[in-house]
Amino acid sequence: MERSIFLDKDGTLIHDVAYNISLSKIAFYPDIFSSLKQLVTAGYSLILISNQSGIAKGLFNEKELRIALDYIVGYLYQKGIPIKGYYYCPHDEQNVCNCRKPLPGLLQKAAYEHRIDLSHSWMIGDILTDVGAGRAAGCKTILLDRNRSERLLPLGYQDPFRPDYILDDFFGVANAVLDAKNKETEIYTNRHTGQ
Numbered sequence: 290m291e292r293s294i295f296l297d298k299d300g301t302l303i304h305d306v307a308y309n310i311s312l313s314k315i316a317f318y319p320d321i322f323s324s325l326k327q328l329v330t331a332g333y334s335l336i337l338i339s340n341q342s343g344i345a346k347g348l349f350n351e352k353e354l355r356i357a358l359d360y361i362v363g364y365l366y367q368k369g370i371p372i373k374g375y376y377y378c379p380h381d382e383q384n385v386c387n388c389r390k391p392l393p394g395l396l397q398k399a400a401y402e403h404r405i406d407l408s409h410s411w412m413i414g415d416i417l418t419d420v421g422a423g424r425a426a427g428c429k430t431i432l433l434d435r436n437r438s439e440r441l442l443p444l445g446y447q448d449p450f451r452p453d454y455i456l457d458d459f460f461g462v463a464n465a466v467l468d469a470k471n472k473e474t475e476i477y478t479n480r481h482t483g484q
């Protein structure tokens with residue numbers, strides 16, 4: 290079974306411009322490139338997981354959104370970073386759905402389609418709804434709190450929104466995932482050598 294890193298898009302990989310689908314306003318955070326490469330080298334597949342309520346609100350349609358998502362995937366591919374897929378929730382707060390984060394529907398769908406081992410996978414995002422979705426799916430989670438933003442505080446760092454790590458940049462994210470994986474290997478080795 291495959292291990293994946295589920296990545297939020299806005300505020301995580303690219304700067305958060307509300308309801309943006311314009312390619313000229315897509316700006317990548319520079320710390321993602323070497324870090325994502327490290328994660329791919331370590332055997333993780335990368336999958337984008339995004340709430341896109343702009344569709345339900347009529348601000349753009351799915352075709353326009355896909356052009357923006359395909360651009361992001363193409364840009365990363367050309368940097369040597371393969372994105373295995375993207376999943377988005379087109380609904381908003383007015384709809385009942387099982388895919389809008391913090392619900393785990395998008396992660397579960399991805400896991401089913403790509404045979405992903407959720408318990409050895411991670412959800413990375415800049416707000417606690419990302420963490421909630423990751424936890425609900427049974428993944429480990431990292432809150433990438435780049436700006437130490439106050440909007441995170443109302444939910445509190447409590448279950449079911451308690452991240453495994455809170456980090457300020459993507460270098461830290463890659464280190465945390467790789468450290469955890471190395472420790473897992475050590476524990477396994479120690480168990481099997483009786484040390």
Ligand SMILES: [Mg+2]
Pocket residue numbers: 297298299300301305414415416
């Ligand atoms: Mg975000």
Ligand SMILES: [Zn+2]
Pocket residue numbers: 378379380386387388389
């Ligand atoms: Zn949805």
